[in-house]
Structure formats: structure tokens, C-alpha cells
Amino acid sequence: MIRPVALAIVLALVGCQSADVQRAQPTLTIPAAWRADVGPASPVEGVWWRNFHDSTLNQYVDQALRYNSDVLIARERVNEYQARAYAADSSLFPSLDASLTGTRARTQSAATGLPIHSTLYKGGLTASYDVDIWGANRSAANAAGASLEAQKAAAAAANLSVASSVAVGYVTLLSLDEQLRVTQQTLTSREDAWRLAKRQFETGYTSRLELMQADSELRSTRAQIPPLQHQIAQQENALSVLLGDNPGAVKRGEFAQLTPLRLPSQLPSTLLNRRPDIAQAERQLVAADATLASSQAQLLPSINLTATGSLQDADAAGSAGQPAAAVESWRQYSGAAAKPPGVKCPGGRLHGPAQPGAL
Numbered sequence: 452m453i454r455p456v457a458l459a460i461v462l463a464l465v466g467c468q469s470a471d472v473q474r475a476q477p478t479l480t481i482p483a484a485w486r487a488d489v490g491p492a493s494p495v496e497g498v499w500w501r502n503f504h505d506s507t508l509n510q511y512v513d514q515a516l517r518y519n520s521d522v523l524i525a526r527e528r529v530n531e532y533q534a535r536a537y538a539a540d541s542s543l544f545p546s547l548d549a550s551l552t553g554t555r556a557r558t559q560s561a562a563t564g565l566p567i568h569s570t571l572y573k574g575g576l577t578a579s580y581d582v583d584i585w586g587a588n589r590s591a592a593n594a595a596g597a598s599l600e601a602q603k604a605a606a607a608a609a610n611l612s613v614a615s616s617v618a619v620g621y622v623t624l625l626s627l628d629e630q631l632r633v634t635q636q637t638l639t640s641r642e643d644a645w646r647l648a649k650r651q652f653e654t655g656y657t658s659r660l661e662l663m664q665a666d667s668e669l670r671s672t673r674a675q676i677p678p679l680q681h682q683i684a685q686q687e688n689a690l691s692v693l694l695g696d697n698p699g700a701v702k703r704g705e706f707a708q709l710t711p712l713r714l715p716s717q718l719p720s721t722l723l724n725r726r727p728d729i730a731q732a733e734r735q736l737v738a739a740d741a742t743l744a745s746s747q748a749q750l751l752p753s754i755n756l757t758a759t760g761s762l763q764d765a766d767a768a769g770s771a772g773q774p775a776a777a778v779e780s781w782r783q784y785s786g787a788a789a790k791p792p793g794v795k796c797p798g799g800r801l802h803g804p805a806q807p808g809a810l
Contacts, residue, residue, distance in 0.1 A: 500618045504710045507703055508621050511694055515617045516610055518695030525602075525609035532595070532602040539595035542588040545580040575761040582756060587748035594741035601734035608727035613693065620690040621703065627686060629706040631679045634672065641669040 500512050516522055554571040583589055648665035651657040688698035723729055 500614060502710070502712050503618070505704055505708060508618060511621060511690070512614050512617050514694050515613050519613045519693060520695070521609050522606075522613050525606040529599070529602050529606050532599040536592070536595040536599045539592040542581065543583065543592060545578050548577040550575045572764045573761065574763075575759065577757065577759045579755060579757045582754040584754060585748035585751050587745045587753075590741045590745035590748060594738045594745060597734045597738035597741060601731045601738060604727045604731035604734060608731060611727060617690065617693050620686060620693060622709065624683065624686045624690060624701075624703060625706040625709065627679060627683045628703070631676065631683065634675050634679060638669075638672045638676065641665070641672045645669045
């Protein structure tokens, strides 16, 4: 009679098992390959900034990826979520709790009046295991793993953002240097033109109008130099901050030495899958699905198995010189005792996290 009742209870509990949350898959028809050697079939260029063939730019990007505060914070968050994933995975295995104590006491024998020293050692071991019938622990571990992957994607996004910011800032700085060089050359030619117009006016070859036009062009060109110098100083300060240094001047090459990247005129839409922010959003969605499944499973009864074992050893000895027959010792061992499975019903305190809107 007991076995049919137990079987009925197990079948009833299994019937309460919650199904996994299914994710909606995209329904767009995407070709398996692209007509050109671009997209997922082509190799990913992880150090794309080296294609500019500028050693100074390569040095600055490497320095920024080592010392930039945003990159360092993103890496530490990856370590944090790695620890969370380890903690979540540990719930899938039994837990062990060990204890060891020792007690030293001194008493006086009623028969002989001699002191008796006694030592008591106690050791215990407790093993417990949560039977993951509904997959709550497994879903929580999957959520932690997906969150870890999302943080790795966030760290990759931080690396990409810092590297692109350094590259853009460096190229912008070289562009400003080139603008300043061209403006200074233009200023030299304007000065020569102004001196020529002045001599022609003094000799009566031209009127005052030509001299005033040359003077206006000279002043206009000369006024462009201070703003360019100010922009260069600001760009140097911004680049220094990205590199993790104090604001100041930075060494650099020349704009003419840069090799521009050649990009195809068309790119497949699947190229967006390489973006770290899209990968992060996708893994966050997977983590939310797994968290919802874990919260729903926690609404159901849970079963916990516990086994305990203990070992006790004590000895008592008289004072020095006491014969061995007067030494009393004993050892007691308590074998492993398994408790009946405990069934817990969570009640209503877990209904909130199980609601999709709570995530």
C-alpha cells in the first residue's frame, strides 16, 4: 500500500514540473553565404587599428587597453560575474560541512587524589543535496552563465570603444596638424602676396583696393591659426586622458604616413552579429529567460536530502608516573544518519520574481 501511494505522490509532483521558457527565433530568411569575401566567412580583424601602419597609433591603443579606467572596470566586472557563475554552479552539487573541536579538562581523582587530564575531540560531517526536480538550480546556473557572457561582451564593447576613440582621436589630431601646416603655408603665401601688393601700390601700378584685399586675406588667414592651435591642445588633452595619462602634449607621426582602410561598398546585415553590444543584449535576454524559468520553478515544492556523521574520541590520563592501568580511554563513533527527505513549500513570497514584468 505504501509503494503505490509514494508512486502517486512522485507522479503528481512530476506533473507540476514547469516547462522551459522558449525563446522566439527570428523568422527572416537569410542566405547562407554572401557574394563577396566579407561578413562571417571572412576572418575577424581583432587589431584593426594596425591596418593604418602607424607604430605610434599601435602603441597608444595598446596602452589605452592596459590602463584605461573603463576597460579595467569592465574586466573586473567580468571577474565578478565569473565568481557569481561559480557560485550558481555549486548549487548543482552536494554541499559538505565539516567541523572539528577539541576540549582539554583537568579533574582530581576521588580514589587517589591525583589530577586527571582529559582531552575530548569531536568531529562532524554533514552532507546535503537539493534535488533539482523542477530545474530551478539549473536555470539559475544558466542565467548566471548567460550573464557572464553578457559581461564579456560588455568588456569587448569597452575595448572596442576605447580603441576606436583612441584611433579617432589620433587621426583627428593628425588632421588638425595637417590643417595647421597648410594654414601656415597659406599664411606665408598671403604675406608674400601682401608685400607684392604693397610694392605695386607704392609704385602706382595698382590701386588701394588691391592692397586692402591682400591685407584682408592676410588677416583672415592669420586669424585661423590660434583656433587650430587651441583645438590641437584640446585633442592632445583628450587623447592623454584616454591613454590613462595626465593631460599634455603627445608625440605623433604625420597625416601623410597613414594608410587609409579600404572597405567594400556593400556589407551583409549579418555583420551586425559581431557587434559586442548586440551580443550583450542577446545574452541578457537569455539570462532573463533562465531567471524567469528559475523563479517559476521555485514556486513548486523542493526536496532536500541530508546525511550527517560524527566521530568522538576522548582520553584521560593521570599524572606523570601513573601506571598505564589507571589511564581510561574510550572512542565513540556515530555512523552516517540520513534524514528523511524534507519537502518545503515556498508559499507566496516567490510569486513576485516569477512574474515576467518583475524581470
